[in-house]
Amino acid sequence: MLLLVSWQVAVDGPALELDRLVRHAVRELRHVLGSTPADRLGELFADLGEGSVAVPVLFLGGAVASWREFRAGRARWWLPLPVAALTAGLIPLLVVPAKIRFARPGPSGLPLTAEQWGWYPSGHTTTAALAYGVAALLVCRAAGPRARRVLAGAAALLWAGVGLGLVWREYHWLLDVVAGWCLGGLVLWALARWPLTCRPGRPGTRRPAAGG
Structure with missing residues (x-):
């Protein structure tokens, strides 16, 4: 999906018509609704994609995870904190070069200025997802x-809400947001398959050799 969307953005392909259709539909709906709580909710969710x-x-999650792993006696209890730090550093590495490469104007239709990177992919969406x-x-x-179900549901709500809020407020095209979702999903898919911790056993303890 990410490759397909990126290709369409790069060549100004027919899939970009979806962006224009969604923008038109959002404008029509906002015109009908007028100034409503939906605008404030969209702004709130969009702001949740801010790095600040x-x-x-993200770091709070890493700290909580490390503490819980320590309490459970995991050998690599400290690992969630550097994982959180690496994730924070990965976000601009994924987003900024792509923004510069694609240099896509935003939904306003105004051309990019010299100090702007472009709108594709959405940095707020990628930041929220990761x-x-x-x-x-x-x-x-x-x-x-x-607790896992609650956490997964809350993360998914924030992930989706930030992207939809950005589209609702016309800060991003829909495909910018889709690309951010895809980037976040790929990283999460890889991280979910990486064993971050060992089974219970304080650092320095050794398991008995097989056979006694």
Whole structure:
């Protein structure tokens, strides 16, 4: 999906008509509704994609996960914190070069200025997907089944809400947001398959050799 969307953005392909249709539909709906709580809710969710909001949540998730892993006696209890730090550093590495490469104008239709990078992919969406998603994933590893469901649902709500809020407020095209979702999903998919911790056993303890 990410490759398809990126290709269409790069060549100004027919799939971009979807962006224009969605923008038109959003404008019509906002005109009908007028100034409503939906605008304020959209703005709120869009703001949750700010790095100043999402990244502290990411580090908090790493700290909570490390503490819970330590309490559970995991050998690599400290690992969630550097994972959170690496995730925070990965976000601009994924987003900024792509923005510069595609240099896509935003929904306003105005050309890019010299200091602008472009709108594709959405940095707010990618930040939300990775920050909230990785925070939830780290904490989920040391949580019970019910807490995992709650955390996963909350992360998904934030992930989706930020993207939809950006489209509703016309800060981004829909495909910018889709690309941000895809980037976040790929990283989360890879991280979910990486064993971050060992089974119970304080650092320095050794398991008995097989056979006694």
